[in-house]
Amino acid sequence: MVAVSSPARAPHAALGLVPAVARAVAVMDLLARQREPLSMAQVGAALALPKSSVHGLCNTLLNFGYLRRADNGALQIGPGVMSLAEAFVASTSVAGEFEALWRGVPAPDETLILSVLNGTEVVYVAVRNGSRPLGLGFTIGMRLPAHLAATGKAMLAHLPALRLNALFPPGPLERLTGRGPANQAELLDELATCREQGYSVDDEGIREGVVALAAPIFDASGQPVAGLGVCLNKAVLNAEQLKRQREVVVQAARTLSQRLGARPGERG
Secondary structure, X not given: XXXXXXXXXXXXXXXXXXXXXXXXXXXXXXXXXXXXXXXXXXXXXXXXXXXXXXXXXXXXXXXXOOEEEOXXXXXXXXXXXXXXXXXXXXXXXXXXXXXXXXOOOOOOOOEEEEEEEEOOEEEEEEEEOOOOOOOOOOOOOOEEEOOOOHHHHHHHOOOOHHHHHHHOOOOEOOOOOOOOOOEHHHHHHHHHHHHHHOOEEEEOOOOOOEXXXXXXXXXXXXXXXXXXXXXXXXXXXXXXXXXXXXXXXXXXXXXXXXHOOOOOOOOO
16 A cells, blocks of 8 residues: 655635635645555545545546546546646746846845856846946856856756766866866766755856855756856955855745745755
């Protein structure tokens, strides 16, 4: 018998919610998180629902294709959810979500940048200029080496090993300032640290005197689709400022990931 993780997310009785819809969502959410077929009895036990309710809910979801039966008759997520997922992805833009996140908010102290991977480079797709000039202009369309840029390393840290090896085979790596990983081995070590701590650091690898922190942004499939970074003037940077800016970037990246459909706590 399949072991159901506990506690499951049960339907909540809240003002304005339609009970039948809330229970149907709870059933689908349970099966999506479980990743294995469950019988109606297991669904009912996990959500503390009576047998009659589970039977009606599941039969309705089966009829509309949002659930399907496995070979043994147990229930699992059906193909009907794909049209919903595709519609969500089609209507979502990470750059648009970035702009929406800062809309109506005063300019931050530090410059915030959003980039995506393009081969071995990052391409800046959105910039929120800060009130403190760095002497380094960030423009949309700007390209930089992904293995040196903080936003690039934030994304690279979550790519499969085979893809990383194809992008950065053994051998020397380009450097702009004499800092940053010099070869594949150093890059892989740094990426392992990024994964462990949940953010990346560029310590003058792109520009002397500039430190950047970045965190990855994930989509609904759990893949890194962008990197969100902040650029700081190293000459006036102290430990408290570094901690505060790191928290801003990590939290903003987490918020953007959730807006793109990523589950809280799954990555990063």
